[in-house]
Amino acid sequence: MILPLRIALSKGRILDDTLPLFAKIGIAPTEEDQRSRKLILNTNREDVQFIIIRATDVPTYVEYGAADMGVVGKDVLVEYGGSSFYEPLDLQIAKCRMMVAALKGEQPQTSVRPRVATKYVNITHDYFARLGIQAEVVKLYGSMELAPLVGLADYIVDLVETGNTLKANGLEATDLVMEVSSRLIVNKASMKMRHQQVTELLSKLRGVVGEE
Numbered sequence: 001m002i003l004p005l006r007i008a009l010s011k012g013r014i015l016d017d018t019l020p021l022f023a024k025i026g027i028a029p030t031e032e033d034q035r036s037r038k039l040i041l042n043t044n045r046e047d048v049q050f051i052i053i054r055a056t057d058v059p060t061y062v063e064y065g066a067a068d069m070g071v072v073g074k075d076v077l078v079e080y081g082g083s084s085f086y087e088p089l090d091l092q093i094a095k096c097r098m099m100v101a102a103l104k105g106e107q108p109q110t111s112v113r114p115r116v117a118t119k120y121v122n123i124t125h126d127y128f129a130r131l132g133i134q135a136e137v138v139k140l141y142g143s144m145e146l147a148p149l150v151g152l153a154d155y156i157v158d159l160v161e162t163g164n165t166l167k168a169n170g171l172e173a174t175d176l177v178m179e180v181s182s183r184l185i186v187n188k189a190s191m192k193m194r195h196q197q198v199t200e201l202l203s204k205l206r207g208v209v210g211e212e
């Protein structure tokens with residue numbers, strides 16, 4: 001039997017949008033696996049397996065070949081950096097924007113060194129550096145919107161979809177850093193060694209992307 005093609009899926013929000021996409025091309029976790037707490041899910045196709053991991057770990061699994069393919073947000077990919085895998089398809093799911101935000105009506109001084117709280121340290125450094133501003137970047141792991149409210153930071157860099165979280169916390173977006181959506185990534189060796197399997201899935205997914 002050939003080894004199943006292993007696809008790393010980001011758990012949480014992206015997973016909710018990814019499973020319907022795979023269902024459309026006829027691939028779904030087996031009933032019993034989906035309801036379990038298993039991390040490797042068998043599917044109705046013997047030659048395809050899903051692994052369910054944290055979004056930020058997906059590039060690592062795919063780079064090292066522990067997964068042949070992965071589904072992950074562009075935000076995570078840019079923060080991870082490098083070009084250690086292929087990124088052949090924008091799945092157009094989990095769409096949002098990465099924005100700079102600050103307390104409403106209070107544009108902090110940029111002449112002094114602004115302090116910026118974010119989970120995206122590399123992206124934030126680069127973004128402010130390109131504007132010629134040497135920001136002090138403070139790494140947080142969640143709830144970035146809190147930082148300006150309690151004096152931890154002048155700005156945040158975070159994802160915005162509806163804007164409800166910013167609004168509920170008296171913040172407003174000041175600048176766009178990047179548009180975000182989830183991407184399909186492919187391990188470089190898998191693209192060569194498992195070309196037929198990879199391209200079959202790729203072309204089927206390409207066919208259903210953007211369908212509502």
Ligand code: ATP
Nearest residue numbers: 012013014054055056073075076094095096159161
């Ligand atoms: P981790 O498990 O590493 O802590 P997380 O808690 O940030 O990740 P999610 O909030 O589920 O995980 O976000 C995962 C991905 O979903 C993000 O990397 C981004 O691409 C996308 N995303 C996050 N927030 C939104 C949003 N509000 N609207 C649309 N997509 C989003």
Ligand code: PRP
Nearest residue numbers: 142143158159160161162163164165166
């Ligand atoms: C994400 C993001 C924002 C929020 C934006 O957080 O970090 O806080 O969504 O969405 P909105 O513009 O529609 O309000 P998430 O809900 O994933 O929670 P998290 O803090 O665990 O990342």
